[in-house]
Amino acid sequence: MQDSTLKRFGVSMEGNLLEKFDLLVKQKGYENRSEAVRDLVRDALIQQLWEGDEQIVAGSILLFYNHHQRNLLEEMTNIQHSVHNLIIATTHFHLNHESCLEIIVVKGKVKDIQQLSNKLTSLKGVAYGKFTVAPVDQI
């Protein structure tokens, strides 16, 4: 049986992250933080569902990072070469003295692409990563 009763739990985060989160809550028109967190959790669960999926998808992995971070460029290149068959194109933008924006266009099994995205976004020096995807056979 599904438990739909509301449960409470505590969340700790850095003050500046919380400030940004509160701004997001306001901008997106959520009633409160709880409602926003519920939506974020639902999104994360959908992403998680994809991980075992064999479906062929196309999409992009967007990465913001600091290229001064030690070994980051080398690790990124190694990871991308190890799954070169999934990568259609990469575009790199030098945003300012230290920040880079990279867009990696991908196509392949969703579980493989999700794994690649997780590897890249969890590298030290990557400030933000976003994986967007669409199922190829439904376009």
Ligand code: NI
């Ligand atoms: Ni750059």
